[in-house]
Amino acid sequence: MKKDISTEEKILEAARQVFYRKGMDGARMQEIADEAGINKALLHYYFRSKEKLFEAVFQEVIKGFFRSIEKALYAELPLTEKAEYVVDRYITMIESNPFVPQFIISEINRNPQMLRNVMMSEKFTPQSLVDVFGNPDVENHLFKFDPRQMVISLLGMVIFPYAARNLIQMIYFDGDEAEYSKFLSERKEFVKTMIIKMLTA
Amino acid sequence: MKKDISTEEKILEAARQVFYRKGMDGARMQEIADEAGINKALLHYYFRSKEKLFEAVFQEVIKGFFRSIEKALYAELPLTEKAEYVVDRYITMIESNPFVPQFIISEINRNPQMLRNVMMSEKFTPQSLVDVFGNPDVENHLFKFDPRQMVISLLGMVIFPYAARNLIQMIYFDGDEAEYSKFLSERKEFVKTMIIKMLTA
DNA sequence: GTCTATATGGCGATAGAC
């Protein structure tokens, strides 16, 4: 049934856009319907309720987010190169979904149980990112720190500029969108350089 | 009029708590009234509308956030020590308001204009944090990078663990709150060390 | 200033025709 899939996809795509902008509580079913070019009642036909629709979108986003960097984590590379590779993949991925970080951070608190469910349903192995920095087969000076400190730092450096985009853009770039985009495009190189510095004596 | 101030303060405090947990759209005036131990109608007596009440809370939070680190920025210290001092102050401040980062990130998108207004009404000089790293009177190897790259990195490393607390806690700490708190308490030292590494050859 | 009671509008959800 081509028609079915097409409509369901249209709804999910529209819902994603609206939920990105407004969040679960701020979003309106009418707005999603308009965005999808269909009637409001159809949303309830495909997904029973707003809550269910949101869960479907949230699951989809979370899954995509984690899967997209999994490959980089298992690459057979020495520590520093692997770290560079991870940063590269991560930023590239966010660049193509720039609203995801803020969306996730905003919605996490609303229903932590939902996040747990998504994590369970898929077999996420986030430990592997820790392994990248916890691997002791390379000379480095991080032993006195929990390797997760490095992981969180990497994630913070990569994600924060997107999660807090509007704030940063206004404060440090006078609201100039183009200038901030340029800044972000130069950031990949900077973060790579800094991660390597952090990993070496 | 002691009574007036007391009630208004009670409302603001209650509103802050509820808005932290639920956000602007998720919050209910009834819940704020209950939290403040007063009647719902009183909220409208003191603040005309939910929107106005939220703006008052948001302004207050933003102002407090920026002011609290301003002192550290003007300290007369050499680059590395100043950077350490800033990190220290920042984390200490967030530790006493751990829900603020996520709150700000979540609400920024809703109404960027409001943020602009707050920035205008106060005379924020965020440039000073850039000056910390842009100061060329110290030997360092950052010249080929925009000093704002350092600023955003520092902020990301400091803020991200709080903004994405629930997510990180679940993924990397198996949901163990105590363990994550311990992790955070060790983080101040880690970030300081890393910032210094990033600033030196 | 603070309360109770009520108006008003909007939103999620459903009924039912096609």
Next chain:
DNA sequence: GTCTATCGCCATATAGAC
């Protein structure tokens, strides 16, 4: 599967007594 019409509730906001 898709639409129009409508229900029923709930949240913001106001009226008005005290």
